[in-house]
Amino acid sequence: MRRTDRLFDIIQILRDGKLHRAQDIATRLEVSVRTIYRDMDTLTASGVPVEGERGVGYMVREAITLPPLTLTTEELEALNLGMAIVAEAADQALKSAALSLADKIDAVLPTQTVAEADAWKFAVYPFADAARGFTHMAPLRAAIKSRQKLRLVYQRIDGELTDRTIRPLHMEYWGRVWTLTAWCENRNDFRVFRVDLIQEATPLPELFLDEPGKRLEDYVP
Known part of the structure; x- marks a missing residue:
């Protein structure tokens, strides 16, 4: 079990x-x-x-419980965006409730690991960081579905901005922070980007095909 x-x-x-x-x-x-x-x-x-x-x-005692729910990726995004907005409000009671709700959701999400997870400490990032990433969700999802290359302006952990051309492959949720797994044309290797650190995501007039060694199934964290 x-x-x-x-x-x-x-x-x-x-x-x-x-x-x-x-x-x-x-x-x-x-x-x-x-x-x-x-x-x-x-x-x-x-x-x-x-x-x-x-x-x-x-x-x-006195618990309000809900029946089991199966959420789609879009529904989970909407729920987290709502919590992000409430958590930044001035009402301390609502802010505390949003943080408590987020902890409950984090506790029951499927547990996965990536090499960078321990260093990034996803679960402790403030809601403001997570909320910034939602502006890029639609174009990222569209590019993954259409297999369209993207130009990213990305802020590294040290604050430096980098310009990348990528093949977007997959997005995942890691406790309030979304990540994008992609093949980076600049580095000629797989890279995992934090969505909230993406400054710009511009679709390019170029599609990509699955190539051995550059597919999601070839990625080993």
């Missing part, structure tokens, strides 16, 4: 408002008690109102 599925099952167990021992939950889900303790810590950190402690039991 995937961890996200197990966390969801735990929430369903606790929704009845009764006290549940960790041992009983562990037996029901066929995992160790230690695993349940870690899962409870994760749920608490994600904002789920879990009450209780180890050796006593756990319960949830």
Whole structure:
């Protein structure tokens, strides 16, 4: 069982408002008690109102829960853009709510890794950074679908601007920050760009075909 599925099952167990021992939950889900303790810590950190402690039991009170949802990429973009806008508002209550909601969403998204993930620390970037990237989503998606080359003006992590011609291949979401995997004509190699650091994305009058060594399936992070 995937961890996200197990966390969801735990929430369903606790929704009845009764006290549940960790041992009983562990037996029901066929995992160790230690695993349940870690899962409870994760749920608490994600904002789920879990009450209780180890050796006593756990319960949830006064929680507003939603049925399972399957979001499209566009729906996830819209949700994050809305949170980005609210998180930059002056209303501290709404700002806190947006941040809490983002943590809950991050906790249940599929977990993936890339070589640069630890250095970039995606999940801690402020919403303002993530919001900037949404202006480029439409042209990037269109270029990926039509296999159209793009000219990027890109701001590196050190602040320097670079000019690239790329073959856009794939976009992914990494906890509030989107990335674009592409073949870079300038570097003659694959590159992963943070979408919020793209300053300009200009379609070029040139399409590209799949070539061995330059396709998404050839990319090894």
